[in-house]
Amino acid sequence: MAVNWFALENDIKAILKNPQWDDGHIGPVLVRLAWHASGTYSKKDNTGGSDGATMRFNPESSDGANAGLEKARAMLEPLKQKHPNVSRADLWTLAGVVAIEAMQGPRTPWYPGRTDKEKPKTAEIPPNGRLPDASQGSSHIRDVFYRMGFNDRDIVALSGAHTLGRCHTDRSGYTGPWTNTPTRFSNQYFKLLVNETWTKKEWNGPLQYEDSSKELMMLPTDMALIWDAKFKPIVEEYAADKELFFKDFAAAFGKLLELGVKRPAAKL
Numbered sequence: 001m002a003v004n005w006f007a008l009e010n011d012i013k014a015i016l017k018n019p020q021w022d023d024g025h026i027g028p029v030l031v032r033l034a035w036h037a038s039g040t041y042s043k044k045d046n047t048g049g050s051d052g053a054t055m056r057f058n059p060e061s062s063d064g065a066n067a068g069l070e071k072a073r074a075m076l077e078p079l080k081q082k083h084p085n086v087s088r089a090d091l092w093t094l095a096g097v098v099a100i101e102a103m104q105g106p107r108t109p110w111y112p113g114r115t116d117k118e119k120p121k122t123a124e125i126p127p128n129g130r131l132p133d134a135s136q137g138s139s140h141i142r143d144v145f146y147r148m149g150f151n152d153r154d155i156v157a158l159s160g161a162h163t164l165g166r167c168h169t170d171r172s173g174y175t176g177p178w179t180n181t182p183t184r185f186s187n188q189y190f191k192l193l194v195n196e197t198w199t200k201k202e203w204n205g206p207l208q209y210e211d212s213s214k215e216l217m218m219l220p221t222d223m224a225l226i227w228d229a230k231f232k233p234i235v236e237e238y239a240a241d242k243e244l245f246f247k248d249f250a251a252a253f254g255k256l257l258e259l260g261v262k263r264p265a266a267k268l
């Protein structure tokens with residue numbers, strides 16, 4: 001039954017640097033996996049969330065929002081084989097936590113105890129469409145994150161994860177990184193949102209924004225954070241105070257990874 005968590009964390013750290021992957025690091029895509037596994041939660045009926053590791057099954061596995069995450073799941077599979085008593089649901093969420101810390105971010109509170117569903121009934125797999133759509137605005141963002149039980153401050157803090165990684169035309173249709181440091185966790189995303197001039201990118205792809213260097217990008221949902229009168233002051237706070245962002249991010253990300261997790265209360 002027991003999992004050697006110390007050894008598992010070290011094994012996760014050992015696979016993060018990967019010269020074959022974007023920017024030489026798989027951390028960002030592991031953070032996206034942890035987020036998409038968890039972000040299907042609905043507090044209305046207590047369905048969705050990371051417990052069950054249901055992203056292995058249709059329709060969740062083929063949700064367009066999850067394009068590319070099969071690669072992230074496959075990269076973690078050898079660690080599941082090496083540590084057979086860890087559930088994939090625990091592994092996917094822990095990998096996001098370990099990745100953020102290894103990329104110089106805060107340590108997120110994380111608790112084990114998720115189990116994997118092996119033959120889930122359709123009703124146990126979250127339907128497509130629960131994850132946010134990057135082409136939309138602040139009312140859609142609020143609909144999606146309020147459904148999970150988050151508030152405006154949590155939404156802005158969580159969005160700061162876009163300091164990491166990049167968009168891929170073959171996954172989401174968008175292209176490019178948000179920051180020049182896509183493998184270092186920081187408040188750079190907020191600083192760029194506030195300080196850069198963002199203009200519409202002229203290309204054949206979906207509407208996205210670019211900075212003056214044309215190397216960095218923002219999605220419409222990222223721009224919504226500075227266009228919305230309630231989100232914007234929070235963006236400014238995090239742009240000015242990295243420690244505050246780290247503290248709020250770790251709390252909100254920890255809450256995200258706990259959504260819908262069913263375990264005996266004593267284990268917490």
Ligand code: ZEM
Binds near residue numbers: 164172
């Ligand atoms: Zn993301 N995200 N995200 N996000 N995300 C992408 C990539 C990454 C949205 C979104 O549509 C997209 C959160 C919130 C929201 C990460 C973490 C978190 C991509 C690019 C898109 C389109 C996918 C691709 O092409 O590979 C939207 C609309 C969001 C809210 C409104 C939250 C919350 C996150 C974590 C806490 C990360 C780390 C990536 C980079 C992945 C990579 O492969 O580099």
